[in-house]
Amino acid sequence: MKFLVTGGAGFIGSNFLHYMVNKYPEDIFICLDVLTYAGNLAYLKPLENKKNFRFIKGDIRDSAFLDELFCAERFDIVINFAAESHVDNSIKNPNIFADTNILGTMVLMNISKKYGVMRYHQISTDEVYGELPIDEPKRKFTENTPICPSSPYSASKAGADLQVMAYARTYGLPVSISRCSNNYGPYQFKEKLIPLTISKAIKNQPIPVYGTGENIRDWIHVHDHNVGIDMIIRKGKDNEVYNLGGHAERTNIYVVKKILQYLNKPEDLITYVTDRPGHDKRYAIDSSKIERELGWVREYDFEKGLEETVDWYLEHGEYLNMNHMKK
Numbered sequence: 001m002k003f004l005v006t007g008g009a010g011f012i013g014s015n016f017l018h019y020m021v022n023k024y025p026e027d028i029f030i031c032l033d034v035l036t037y038a039g040n041l042a043y044l045k046p047l048e049n050k051k052n053f054r055f056i057k058g059d060i061r062d063s064a065f066l067d068e069l070f071c072a073e074r075f076d077i078v079i080n081f082a083a084e085s086h087v088d089n090s091i092k093n094p095n096i097f098a099d100t101n102i103l104g105t106m107v108l109m110n111i112s113k114k115y116g117v118m119r120y121h122q123i124s125t126d127e128v129y130g131e132l133p134i135d136e137p138k139r140k141f142t143e144n145t146p147i148c149p150s151s152p153y154s155a156s157k158a159g160a161d162l163q164v165m166a167y168a169r170t171y172g173l174p175v176s177i178s179r180c181s182n183n184y185g186p187y188q189f190k191e192k193l194i195p196l197t198i199s200k201a202i203k204n205q206p207i208p209v210y211g212t213g214e215n216i217r218d219w220i221h222v223h224d225h226n227v228g229i230d231m232i233i234r235k236g237k238d239n240e241v242y243n244l245g246g247h248a249e250r251t252n253i254y255v256v257k258k259i260l261q262y263l264n265k266p267e268d269l270i271t272y273v274t275d276r277p278g279h280d281k282r283y284a285i286d287s288s289k290i291e292r293e294l295g296w297v298r299e300y301d302f303e304k305g306l307e308e309t310v311d312w313y314l315e316h317g318e319y320l321n322m323n324h325m326k327k
């Protein structure tokens, strides 16, 4: 099978390609990425000599370019990771989020439809469901939870999801959607909580934490996410949504303190800053559908996965704008 993986030079997409290109040498993987500030070709360097992998620079919003590419390559499967992904940026500049995340998705689906792909898979997020209260810990997002996004980022991802389901219903495009909780692991851009905390801690700089730090996120290791996507593509039903969670709800302040402890750094580096506007209190994902229907199991325990991730950044300081350094 021939795969088009868009946004594959970003955090999750590059980890996905590392996993898939090595696991399926008989399949061909073409990565399409426009290389925004978040994309980095160095993330794909370990794949550059693989016979079943190629990188192409290009924009998912460029219809003429995609038409030529699909005509030449005849993809079987399209997986769309490409997005503007940082909530803070969406608050400052929302328009690019609608442009890339909604219109880009539609352009990609128009061409996927024209060339009759077997499956178009959309990488979505638990943030489309909005927030859960902190004082009702048993409540979790299921695939039937109404979409109720809070930020321009999550609204753009929700808009894309609605278009994906509409393309399935209206045009018969075979689609699937995965909605995943917060990912962590190697190759995450340094703007996000875990790499940002590691980078600031190592440099003994103040670590900004929004509000009181009590907001809760459900953390999933990027490997577990990618195993789930592989299962959805190979065994999942057309036109279904699958939730993927880490079963690891932790407050932001807990995550920051854990990293400081592991690095032997003082907690007084923590600096509480004015809360993010519209900051969702809590996310929690119910993954029982994919566990039951596709047999997905997660491998990672959060605390162990976090230590492994910190160690990886210490070995790869170049991704935090630092030279290699050891703990």
Ligand SMILES: NC(=O)c1ccc[n+]([C@@H]2O[C@H](COP(=O)([O-])OP(=O)(O)OC[C@H]3O[C@@H](n4cnc5c(N)ncnc54)[C@H](O)[C@@H]3O)[C@@H](O)[C@H]2O)c1
Pocket (backbone or CB within 6 Å): 006, 007, 008, 009, 010, 011, 012, 013, 032, 033, 034, 035, 036, 037, 038, 039, 040, 058, 059, 060, 061, 080, 081, 082, 083, 084, 085, 086, 100, 104, 123, 124, 125, 126, 157, 179, 180, 181, 182, 183, 184, 189
């Ligand atoms: N990071 C998370 O915790 C998380 C959780 C759930 C869902 N998601 C979703 O997973 C996907 C990947 O997230 P990520 O954290 O790897 O993001 P990222 O910001 O690290 O990577 C996004 C990639 O998309 C590329 N891109 C952006 N605009 C493009 C365009 N117009 N054409 C082609 N490529 C373009 C960028 O260059 C970059 O390589 C996104 O759709 C995001 O919404 C992320």
